[in-house]
Amino acid sequence: xxxxxxxxxxxxxxxxxxxxxxxxxxxxxxxxxxxxxxxxxxxxxxxxxxxxxxxxxxxxxxxxxxxxxxxxxxxxxxxxxxxxxxxxxxxxxxxxxxxxxxxxxxxxxxxxxxxxxxxxxxxxxxxxxxxxxxxxxxxxxxxxxxxxxxxxxxxxxxxxxxxxxxxxxxxxxxxxxxxxxxxxxxxxxxxxxxxxxxxxxxxxxxxxxxxxxxxxxxxxxxxxxxxxxxxxxxxxxxxxxxxxxxxxxxxxxxxxxxxxxxxxxxxxxxxxxxxxxxxxxxxxxxxxxxxxxxxxxxxxxxxxxxxxxxxxxxxx
Amino acid sequence: xxxxxxxxxxxxxxxxxxxxxxxxxxxxxxxxxxxxxxxxxxxxxxxxxxxxxxxxxxxxxxxxxxxxxxxxxxxxxxxxxxxxxxxxxxxxxxxxxxxxxxxxxxxxxxxxxxxxxxxxxxxxxxxxxxxxxxxxxxxxxxxxxxxxxxxxxxxxxxxxxxxxxxxxxxxxxxxxxxxxxxxxxxxxxxxxxxxxxxxxxxxxxxxxxxxxxxxxxxxxxxxxxxxxxxxxxxxxxxxxxxxxxxxxxxxxxxxxxxxxxxxxxxxxxxxxxxxxxxxxxxxxxxxxxxxxxxxxxxxxxxxxxxxxxxxxxxxx
DNA sequence: GCTGATAGTTGACTAAGTCAAGTAAATGGT
DNA sequence: ACCATTTACTTGACTTAGTCAACTATCAGC
Numbered sequence: 001x002x003x004x005x006x007x008x009x010x011x012x013x014x015x016x017x018x019x020x021x022x023x024x025x026x027x028x029x030x031x032x033x034x035x036x037x038x039x040x041x042x043x044x045x046x047x048x049x050x051x052x053x054x055x056x057x058x059x060x061x062x063x064x065x066x067x068x069x070x071x072x073x074x075x076x077x078x079x080x081x082x083x084x085x086x087x088x089x090x091x092x093x094x095x096x097x098x099x100x101x102x103x104x105x106x107x108x109x110x111x112x113x114x115x116x117x118x119x120x121x122x123x124x125x126x127x128x129x130x131x132x133x134x135x136x137x138x139x140x141x142x143x144x145x146x147x148x149x150x151x152x153x154x155x156x157x158x159x160x161x162x163x164x165x166x167x168x169x170x171x172x173x174x175x176x177x178x179x180x181x182x183x184x185x186x187x188x189x190x191x192x193x194x195x196x197x198x199x200x201x202x203x204x205x206x207x208x209x210x211x212x213x214x215x216x217x218x219x220x221x222x223x224x225x226x227x228x229x230x231x232x233x234x235x236x237x238x239x240x241x242x243x244x245x246x247x248x249x250x251x252x253x254x255x256x257x258x259x260x261x262x263x264x265x266x267x268x269x270x271x272x273x274x275x276x277x278x279x280x281x282x283x284x285x286x287x288x289x290x291x292x293x294x295x296x297x298x299x300x301x302x303x304x305x306x307x308x309x310x311x312x313x314x315x316x
Numbered sequence: 317x318x319x320x321x322x323x324x325x326x327x328x329x330x331x332x333x334x335x336x337x338x339x340x341x342x343x344x345x346x347x348x349x350x351x352x353x354x355x356x357x358x359x360x361x362x363x364x365x366x367x368x369x370x371x372x373x374x375x376x377x378x379x380x381x382x383x384x385x386x387x388x389x390x391x392x393x394x395x396x397x398x399x400x401x402x403x404x405x406x407x408x409x410x411x412x413x414x415x416x417x418x419x420x421x422x423x424x425x426x427x428x429x430x431x432x433x434x435x436x437x438x439x440x441x442x443x444x445x446x447x448x449x450x451x452x453x454x455x456x457x458x459x460x461x462x463x464x465x466x467x468x469x470x471x472x473x474x475x476x477x478x479x480x481x482x483x484x485x486x487x488x489x490x491x492x493x494x495x496x497x498x499x500x501x502x503x504x505x506x507x508x509x510x511x512x513x514x515x516x517x518x519x520x521x522x523x524x525x526x527x528x529x530x531x532x533x534x535x536x537x538x539x540x541x542x543x544x545x546x547x548x549x550x551x552x553x554x555x556x557x558x559x560x561x562x563x564x565x566x567x568x569x570x571x572x573x574x575x576x577x578x579x580x581x582x583x584x585x586x587x588x589x590x591x592x593x594x595x596x597x598x599x600x601x602x603x604x605x606x607x608x609x610x611x612x613x614x615x616x617x618x619x620x621x622x623x624x625x626x627x628x629x630x631x632x
Numbered sequence: 633g634c635t636g637a638t639a640g641t642t643g644a645c646t647a648a649g650t651c652a653a654g655t656a657a658a659t660g661g662t
Numbered sequence: 663a664c665c666a667t668t669t670a671c672t673t674g675a676c677t678t679a680g681t682c683a684a685c686t687a688t689c690a691g692c
Binding site: 022192 | 349352437515
Binding site: 044045046071072074075078097098099100 | 647648649650651652656657658
């Protein structure tokens with residue numbers, strides 16, 4: 001998620017900051033509640049956290065534990081000494097570095113950890129069980145979002161992947177296009193309706209032999225899309241190119257257009273055409289870079305605004 | 317959010333439980349990182365939390381603090397004693413109960429708290445600043461969702477509110493209806509396309525004098541909708557009634573239908589008609605309860621399934 | 633006016649964590 | 663090859679944050 005990003009010069013909205021602080025306070029308490037249940041065990045909370053890490057990751061060193069759990073090195077050293085004395089862990093000096101050793105739970109260590117793990121599991125299960133299934137999903141989805149956004153060390157994921165249309169997509173694309181152009185250019189609700197109409201027609205008359213859709217998905221969310229429809233045996237039309245603002249700068253727009261061009265060529269079309277409006281600058285740049293030529297312009301009044309429509313063509 | 321809900325008999329999905337536990341571990345660390353910054357101050361973390369509560373809520377008692385922050389009563393007592401000695405708080409015995417006293421920060425207490433508060437604020441600001449604005453929004457939105465879902469003591473909110481169509485709604489409704497009927501009845505993508513088409517037509521030919529939409533919104537999310545269109549001067553048609561599964565049992569469906577009936581009556585229509593399919597049982601029960609009569613049934617093949625369509629009429 | 637519960641206090645205690653100084657091994661520059 | 667620095671871990675000395683149980687004062691219900 002951590003795409004290269006210039007820190008904003010203006011400080012984030014106070015409103016947002018307060019919401020995050022409120023969440024932090026709330027979740028501090030939430031974690032406290034969940035941890036209470038584990039306190040009756042023979043292990044302290046921190047010990048339990050250490051055991052958890054050891055149970056779930058191999059080849060950890062003392063430093064790793066201290067860093068990942070935010071613990072004092074001396075304290076970790078003592079904890080591990082105690083665990084070793086109790087035969088819960090075994091340490092083997094690394095060949096690569098004789099100062100460090102790789103720590104592993106012994107079978108006894110796993111046995112000691114099992115009930116702790118079960119308690120924690122059951123407690124979370126009870127928490128979830130209070131919610132109906134659909135809300136459980138919402139909860140987990142939101143947690144994943146929070147985690148992905150805050151986790152700096154998130155492995156640089158596949159920036160996006162392309163797939164074809166699924167159920168739910170045309171509604172989503174309709175919504176996002178409607179909202180974006182309303183926000184950025186003040187277009188009214190008739191634009192959203194137009195998108196809905198175009199997409200409905202696309203699905204209803206879809207001919208897989210000559211037509212195709214590409215949906216760009218990132219992190220499970222739709223972040224862009226484009227459609228190619230058959231206008232005539234010789235002319236294909238590119239429609240409804242869009243990329244989410246949050247996903248711009250990844251080259252998704254250009255990639256989508258490239259896919260359309262390659263598809264149109266492969267199918268033997270002679271021309272790929274498209275219609276857009278002159279105010280949509282970033283789209284125009286993509287079309288120009290791909291070799292489209294401006295064929296025609298006409299003024300029109302649509303979506304509550306005076307606009308200049310443009311037709312662009314690409315000879316294939 | 318905590319609507320009356322029968323706990324599920326089946327244990328929640330292990331997958332979900334693990335995701336929540338992962339989030340808890342992640343956020344434990346996250347809070348630890350944020351708190352580190354505050355550790356250099358003259359106050360301990362818990363002291364800072366107590367001061368925060370005192371700064372933001374009036375008339376707290378020692379018991380309130382202990383309960384809300386999860387602290388031992390004896391410990392709270394000692395903390396407050398120290399704060400009082402340092403003239404950071406003042407206590408006044410409640411007239412209603414001489415055992416309790418209401419605690420308030422003194423001006424000196426506020427002064428002492430201010431830098432703490434600023435540090436915490438700045439730290440969160442720095443955290444947010446790493447993200448582009450759109451992702452900040454996503455983060456905060458997700459946090460709010462998590463909090464709303466987990467907070468048992470959430471003040472029982474207005475269960476839902478009705479409003480008319482906004483930009484973004486028709487896409488959302490299209491998506492949700494498409495996904496729901498695909499999931500529950502296996503309908504294919506042509507149903508979603510049909511919804512898109514109907515809604516596009518609704519917006520394009522919308523006549524506020526004779527037609528109307530109602531969107532049920534809960535917690536900022538669309539959870540239901542219905543539309544009334546003019547079929548003829550004497551006949552109004554109810555279309556696309558739907559309620560989110562997560563919002564069922566609140567009477568939203570019946571309420572939406574009632575609104576349609578009242579509107580149709582007020583506008584002088586003679587009949588309110590609707591078309592549905594026999595498998596949609598919960599919708600049918602609402603229509604029957606509202607006085608609709610089954611007029612006609614016909615078999616049809618749509619959305620990839622063999623279905624029985626029904627026309628229901630209500631004399632106004 | 634008695635019984636049992638609740639709000640808060642206090643003394644005695646300790647688990648949990650910090651800090652600084654030290655050792656042994658690795659790393660980097662010359 | 664050698665020395666200066668850094669890193670991984672250890673240890674002793676210490677403090678803080680929090681717990682537990684016993685106690686007083688007040689309240690609420692019968």
